Amino acid sequence: MLYPHLLAGDPEIHGLVIQELARRRAGIDMIPSENVTSVAVIEALGTILTDKYSEGYPHKRYYGGNEYIDQIEILAEERAKALFGVTHANVQPYSGSPANQAVYMALLNPGETVLGLSLSYGGHLTHGLKVNFSGIYYNALNYTTNAEGWIDYDAVEAQAKEVRPKLLICGTTAYPRTIDFARMAAIAKSVDAFLLADISHIAGLVVAGAHPSPVGHADVITTTTHKTLRGPRGAMILCNGLPSNPLKAPERTRENIPSLIDRAVFPGLQGGPHNHQTAAIAVALKNAATEEFKTYGHQIVKNATTLAAALTSKGCRLITGGTDNHLMVMDVTALGISGSEADVALGKAGITVNKNTIPNDPRKPFDPSGIRFGTPALTSRGLKEPEVEELAEYMYSALTHPTDAAMLADIQSKVTALAQKFPPYPELEA
Ligand SMILES: Cc1ncc(COP(=O)(O)O)c(C=O)c1O
Structure with missing residues (x-):
């Protein structure tokens, strides 16, 4: 069992930490301001x-x-x-x-x-x-x-x-x-x-x-x-x-x-x-400062440009038409949904993003026209271009079937299967 002293001192908090770890293991985090640190950092x-x-x-x-x-x-x-x-x-x-x-x-x-x-x-x-x-x-x-x-x-x-x-x-x-x-x-x-x-x-x-x-x-x-x-x-x-x-x-x-x-x-x-x-x-x-980190930084961008190209080829509208860095912003109103609806649908499919405004957004910030997502955390987990292309399929399916519970559950099981191949903290696996 992880964190035995925390378990002994505060089982309630311990339980919530373990549930959060399980949530991360089962899904793919694409919030571009988040990452997975090394266990040495933790x-x-x-x-x-x-x-x-x-x-x-x-x-x-x-x-x-x-x-x-x-x-x-x-x-x-x-x-x-x-x-x-x-x-x-x-x-x-x-x-x-x-x-x-x-x-x-x-x-x-x-x-x-x-x-x-x-x-x-x-x-x-x-x-x-x-x-x-x-x-x-x-x-x-x-x-x-x-x-x-x-x-x-x-x-x-x-x-x-x-x-x-x-x-x-x-x-x-x-x-x-x-x-x-x-x-x-x-x-x-x-x-x-x-x-x-x-x-x-x-x-x-x-x-x-x-x-x-x-x-x-x-x-x-x-x-x-x-x-x-x-x-x-x-x-x-x-x-x-x-x-x-x-x-x-x-x-x-x-x-x-x-x-x-x-x-x-x-x-x-x-x-x-x-x-x-x-x-x-x-x-x-x-x-x-390591060479591995340089490779990692470039892989973040490769994964992001791969994702942007895959989504664009399906007809999704990305702000500026793509990305040079680790993130992208998508106008989801073109798919007939709002940013909040997209955020919820992707969440049900096991993919975490966040709703975001787009330039000259006619909608309100609490339910804007876009979503923001990126590749730093999934790159830390070891996902590369083929997995990112697979994710683009799942994202597109979820965004085009935002209220189809059976479809979202099916996507979620596929996302979880993918996520489990790339544990966020391999050293903490039992
Ligand atoms: C550009 C930029 N500056 C500052 C911050 C603030 O960082 P913190 O949330 O740690 O206060 C953020 C966080 O998202 C950011 O994106």
Whole structure:
């Protein structure tokens, strides 16, 4: 039996964890922001490091007893720097949203102008949604995509020239195409704005060489560690330069970005770092530096382009017509259903996706016109092109028979048979 001490201490929670594991084993997760970490990462997360307080940074702590914690955090930082090719890494943000919040705090005064991609066109909440901290405390303005779903860099440039943001954000949560970081940097420079590249979704592709890197273009880079990077939940902030450890808040200049970021994370926004999480990030970064990980990153993209081609050949309408990365967005209204209905039908067939808006969506965000799905998690499980083509068949059948219970049950049994050949955590199989 897995997790014997949890079973003894809390059978109710243990039972739910085991049921969640069974759910994952029986289905195929295609939510593009999710992944399957290694069991080594999970073991690091479950260590005794969770008990330790270590406010501050390595060798500058407000608590004693941090000699090993310092070494763990330094290892995580060094691995992040080497992997991405930057000179400064802050590995303490609790997750992606707090990391972005720290960048705002570091670079802006409340009320200053930020320009980021709208949530309903593929951006993230923290890129300026009105009900998010970014839209509440800052003058957050959004750019969109064109009707086909492509970022129109000329339009972004014209808007930036008009609204003169202090911070321009590139990076997306539901965008199937390559980001032109050089172009975004040129736009930021032309209006004297800082450029933040939020590569949360594509970090694993960037380190694998399957997507261009923002390093050398963006002033600051944020990334979650739990998406294509295959780490624990968490985030990092990367930049070039070195922190100077000033006694008072440094001026908001490019040279001071490392110090500004460190001060914003702690003591600006957070207290003690989550050391078990930092250790697990270090483990994931070690794995991400291997040749196998490069192969993995390219396989994610191969699987996504195979899936996109298979679905398109059946007549499905993908936003932008396909994908360059790990995800795609499909307009399901062309099949006579809504995003929610598609999400439910696929769920019954054992395939987990999420509903999503499409550009200029005439429907409401809670029941939009599209779905978003991708290949990071299934690639971690070892599925390749033939299995992905099989999945495309199952998806299409489910989407074209969304209320046919017998049909969905039949697809589900086939999806489960496929899923069982590729257990998410082989080491945990009995
Ligand atoms: C581009 C982007 N930035 C930030 C985040 C926020 O990460 P978290 O959910 O860990 O706060 C996400 C999460 O989906 C994301 O896609």
